[in-house]
Amino acid sequence: MKRKTKRLWIILGSMASFAIAIVLILSAFSSNLVxxxxxxxxxxxxxxxxxxxxxxxxxxxxxxxxxxxxxxxxxxxxxxxxxxxxxxxxxxxxxxxxxxxxxxxxxxxxxxxxxxxxxxxxxxHDETYMPKEVADALRKSGKWDPKYGPPPDAATWDHMTQPK
Amino acid sequence: MTNTSSSPPSQSSFNIHRFANPRTFLRFASKIQSWVTISAIIFLVIGVIWGLCFSPADWQQGDSVRIMYIHVPMAILASGGYFALAACALCSLIWKHPLADLAAGEIGPIGAVITALCLITGSLWGKPMWGTWWVWDARLTSVLVLFFLYLGHITLLHAFDNQQKGYKAAAILALVGVFDLPIIKFSVNWWHTLHQPSTFSIIHAPAMSLSMIWPLIFCFMGFALGFIALVCMQLRAAILERQVRHFLLNE
Amino acid sequence: MTHLPYLIAAYGITVLSLGILSFHSWTRLKRVQKKLIQIQNNQQP
CATH class of the missing domain: 2.40.50.140 (Nucleic acid-binding proteins)
Known part of the structure; x- marks a missing residue:
């Protein structure tokens, strides 16, 4: 085996075992990480x-x-x-x-x-970024009230705010 | 310890040294340098002005949302820079490529500055929005770990009298630290965090209005090209410094 | 707008630190290029 190939396998092997160790540690302490x-x-x-x-x-x-x-x-x-x-x-x-x-x-x-x-x-705050006008339009359409939770999916904004 | 001078000449037709030797890189880098720099500046000027003056304020965060146009590119580049560092480390350890060592040495400090900026802008965003500068949740802590990985890399690189040893130790640290990247990315999905989950994903439409996505894309392109331009410039300087040292030693 | 100082601080720190970094690497490149030319000139005659 060439030296380069050998080095490649050594590195891959140690990386893989290290990855397993990290996964085990994280899953063991998962309840403390929340x-x-x-x-x-x-x-x-x-x-x-x-x-x-x-x-x-x-x-x-x-x-x-x-x-x-x-x-x-x-x-x-x-x-x-x-x-x-x-x-x-x-x-x-x-x-x-x-x-x-x-x-x-x-x-x-x-x-x-x-x-x-x-x-x-x-x-x-949630992951939604929305201009004020869109928020107002959504609220006016009556389909979303910020009181009851996060805004609807961004893909639905357009047809929810369009006037009928 | 293996060293290249004693190893038998490579028989494979593909020789990575030929494709990325310092002289070829130097010619290539000085050719693209001005183009990358100029386009970075153009993207940044457009993106920042767009983000600051023309993009709408968020319905609940107000104008503070404009910190996003810095914070998000910095966060992506902090991880991306470390990925590049780890790739250099791999090339350095397996192929013993001298350019990879130099590149790792130049990416490290720039990456550390970018990670620090990501943490600082995040903190300046968190105080008015969340009500706190800092919490020890999984996302924030894992990014802080990334910052210390960068610092550790810089320190290890210069910790040995024998520069080759320093390169090797730093490369090993860079490879070990690469496991922090998936932890940063998925921390917001795996554990409850104060930091919100990612706005962008492959399977969903982004939860952001287009009027904010465009300036964000421009800012990201600008910062990313600026990062490449900076690394290029530093790496050219590092190669030339090495040549100067070589000349002075031979005199 | 009560949050303006945070916004200014974020942009200010970014511009300042990236500006210093770019200036530093530009002067570093120019310095070493000048030195290299100097060495080559010394060798030729």
């Missing part, structure tokens, strides 16, 4: 009460309201993944993108009444 947990996961597999968890999901339509205890208002809303919803309480400044129908991540703890007290709320 940044947040969905409400249904949290309810079905409860963690120890009081540990800090990251809860991710969509803010349920018509669930957001504010209660004024002191001077700063506390936002109360429900986070859902379609299967379960968890009540979240948060005192502080919400990100600009926060609204009903937006995906958010709340960082905090779950108490025994299944109320999640967040110390931080992050907005997780």
């Amino acid at each position: 940044y947040f947990k969905a409400p249904s996961q949290l309810i079905n597999h409860p963690t120890v009460k009081g540990t800090t968890i990251r809860l991710g999901g969509m803010v349920l339509a018509n669930s957001l309201h504010y209660s004024h205890k002191d001077q700063t208002p506390t936002a109360q809303f429900q986070v859902t993944d379609g299967q379960a919803a968890i009540e979240v309480h948060y005192t502080g400044i919400l990100p600009d993108l926060f609204r009903e129908g937006q995906s958010v991540i709340a960082i905090g703890t779950l108490d025994k009444n299944n109320i999640f007290t967040a110390s931080e709320v992050l907005a997780k």
Whole structure:
């Protein structure tokens, strides 16, 4: 065997074994690599009460309201993944993108009444990029309301916004 | 350790050395240099002006979405640059090609700058939109790992007194690090992340209006051509520096 | 528009760092080309 061919096989062999090692490691730690947990996961597999968890999901339509205890208002809303919803309480400044129908991540703890007290709320925007006019036209057509979730597939925008 | 001078002359008719020897490359590179540079500048000027002034604002992100025209090309080029680095490493380890070693040495620093820009612009985009500069989710962390792979490559290349040893060690690191690329690409699909999944895919229509895709394509073309032009320029300089050293040693 | 500083910072940092990088590699190429010509001139006479 020529030296070059030998080197090629050595490199390919070590790369392949390395790839297997990485796949094994990643699949073993897969549950730790998720940044947040969905409400249904949290309810079905409860963690120890009081540990800090990251809860991710969509803010349920018509669930957001504010209660004024002191001077700063506390936002109360429900986070859902379609299967379960968890009540979240948060005192502080919400990100600009926060609204009903937006995906958010709340960082905090779950108490025994299944109320999640967040110390931080992050907005997780979706992968859709859409000009304001298109969004307005979609809303006007009555086929999409941002309150109830992410916008429809981009391929459908044109015929959804066309006047009949 | 094998070395080329002692190995028997290659009998195959295909000899990669003939197709990519430094002198041929130098002639080729200086011929295309100005064309690549000029078209990069044209694409960039059109793309940036289009993106900043004429493309529409996003319905919920507003004008912040214009950071995308830098962030997305930088992210693609950070991965693409590392792929080129790994390809050079493969050529260097198997065929012991001297041009591959030089190219890897020049791609590394440029790739590191681009990855840093990807992280910085992403951070500047994340703060107003997500509400945080940085989170340790799978996508962001794997790109940070890519940045450190670039830095490690640069360091290893210069860590040895024997330059050949440095090239070899850096090439091995470049090949090992290539596994980070699929992790970066698929992290948003495999695990829950704060970073949104990819807007572009092969099977779906892109979830972006055409009025934003066009300036993005122009910006990407501009940055990609600019990357090629920069690597070309640095590599020409590196080859000439080697010639200068050679002359000075022989005097 | 409250997010303008972020936009300006992103574009500014990109233009600045890529500008420095391009300038550096251009001067590097010119310097070594000049040196090479100098060496070749010294060898000829």
